[in-house]
Amino acid sequence: MRTRSIACLGPLGFHRTAYTEWGDPDHPHVVVCVHGLTRNGRDFDTLAGALAERCRVICPDVVGRGLSDWLPDPAGYAYPQYLADMTALIARSGADRVDWVGTSMGGLIGMMLAAQPGAPIGRLVVNDVGAFIPQASLERIAGYVGNDPAFADESALEAYLRRVAAPFGPLTDDQWRHLARHGGRRAEDGSLRLAYDPGIAAAFRGGVADVDLWAVWERIRGDVLIVRGAESDLLLRDTAAAMTHRGPASARLVEFAGIGHAPTFMASDQIAAVEAFLFSAG
Numbered sequence: 001m002r003t004r005s006i007a008c009l010g011p012l013g014f015h016r017t018a019y020t021e022w023g024d025p026d027h028p029h030v031v032v033c034v035h036g037l038t039r040n041g042r043d044f045d046t047l048a049g050a051l052a053e054r055c056r057v058i059c060p061d062v063v064g065r066g067l068s069d070w071l072p073d074p075a076g077y078a079y080p081q082y083l084a085d086m087t088a089l090i091a092r093s094g095a096d097r098v099d100w101v102g103t104s105m106g107g108l109i110g111m112m113l114a115a116q117p118g119a120p121i122g123r124l125v126v127n128d129v130g131a132f133i134p135q136a137s138l139e140r141i142a143g144y145v146g147n148d149p150a151f152a153d154e155s156a157l158e159a160y161l162r163r164v165a166a167p168f169g170p171l172t173d174d175q176w177r178h179l180a181r182h183g184g185r186r187a188e189d190g191s192l193r194l195a196y197d198p199g200i201a202a203a204f205r206g207g208v209a210d211v212d213l214w215a216v217w218e219r220i221r222g223d224v225l226i227v228r229g230a231e232s233d234l235l236l237r238d239t240a241a242a243m244t245h246r247g248p249a250s251a252r253l254v255e256f257a258g259i260g261h262a263p264t265f266m267a268s269d270q271i272a273a274v275e276a277f278l279f280s281a282g
Contacts, residue, residue, distance in 0.1 A: 001048075006092050008063065008085040010076050017085050018067035019060040020045075023052035030095040031278060033059045034086065034106030036262060038145055038196050040066030042182035043103070046175075047265040047274060054279060055099075060089055062105070064197040066182070074199030082109050090120055099278055103127040103262050104234065108213070115219035123278055124220070127227045128235045128262035130243050131217035137234040137261070138208035146201025150191040157184045157192055167229065167260025175266050217247040224251040225277040227270070229259035252277075 002025075005018045020041050031051060033044040041059035048057040061068040063085055064077055071077060086109055090098055099122045102110035107126035114121040144164050151157040158180035165179070185195045224247075228240045244251050254273050256263050263270050 001045075003067070005067075006089055008088050010063075010071060010081055010084075012072050012076070015063055015069040015071060017060055017063055017069075017089065019058055019089065020048070022048040022057040022059070023055055025056060027056040028095070029055035030093050030098040031055050031057045031101060032086070032090065032093075032098050033057060033101040034062065034103070034109055035059075035065070036104035036106060037141065037200065038065070038194065039103070040182060040195055042066065043179065044101070044265065045178065045182075047101070047271055050271050050275065051278070056093075058089065058093060058098075060086070062109075064200050066195055070197040070199065074197070074202035077197075077200045077202060079109065079112060083112055086113065096120060097122045099123040099125075101125040101127065101265075101274060102129075103265075104129045111213065111216055111220060114222065115216045121222065123223045123225070124248075125225045125227060125274060125277065127265070128229050128232050130226065130235045130239050131212070131214045131247070132236070132239045133211040133213070133234060134236060135208055135210045138204070138211070140233065142201070142204040142208055145204060146198040148193055148198040150187070150193060151184070153192065154180050154184060157194075167231065167233075168262070168264050169229065169256070169259035169267075171264065171266060175264070214246065217243060220248045222248060222250070223277070224248040225273070226251060226253045227263055227273065228253065228255045229261055229263050230255045230257045231260040232262065234261040 002021045005016045007014045008017045035043050040061045044059045051057050064070050097120050100110040107129040114124050183195050184192050187193045228235050244253050
């Protein structure tokens with residue numbers, strides 16, 4: 001594993017986007033793994049480690065998260081900036097085409113890129129997000145994102161994650177510990193905080209409503225794997241089923257029991273589903 005960064009341009013200047021890279025840096029098969037709203041690229045350590053024997057894996061910290069810079073204006077935390085940054089990252093990779101694994105927000109970024117004419121996206125995995133996002137799920141997220149709690153130590157942060165991220169499913173103690181270890185940052189006052197800029201919540205401050213992305217979904221071409229937690233409140237079962245009939249002709253769906261929003265790709269069956277999709281001959 002290698003930790004690197006790239007300079008990306010926004011309306012108020014450049015910012016640094018950090019990423020971890022796995023596997024042979026010259027491997028022609030590149031897979032980009034992009035995390036959810038409040039998470040970071042280290043969420044994919046287990047998956048990346050499994051994939052890295054057969055490809056090169058790049059796991060960015062989207063701006064405002066993890067080791068990446070924070071934006072001077074929280075209004076910049078929006079998909080136009082995320083798309084621009086990820087386009088720069090793909091260019092840095094040197095690959096003409098990349099496969100994409102995106103969880104929640106990362107899945108939306110992948111969808112929006114893949115829907116563009118001439119997009120450099122090959123196979124696309126959208127993890128527990130899709131063409132319609134209900135208001136209720138966004139209200140749940142809005143209830144905790146941006147709160148910026150302080151923690152006495154990593155154990156307290158882990159306890160918090162176990163509560164707010166309970167829909168991730170039955171993770172092991174080591175897996176929760178991993179998420180906590182890479183999910184915290186030291187604030188200027190010495191306290192332990194979550195590893196993201198509370199300003200990412202700016203998009204939620206005016207209230208939330210249903211999000212309809214069918215027009216985006218129906219422009220996507222190529223192979224798509226839809227991953228869903230069977231108890232998810234963000235990717236509803238009816239939406240996921242409809243996504244296999246509308247849009248990408250080859251879209252297929254896999255669900256994992258006992259999991260809500262969202263599968264973490266830490267369990268062997270989840271990893272196996274991604275491997276089978278990315279490395280299949282068809």
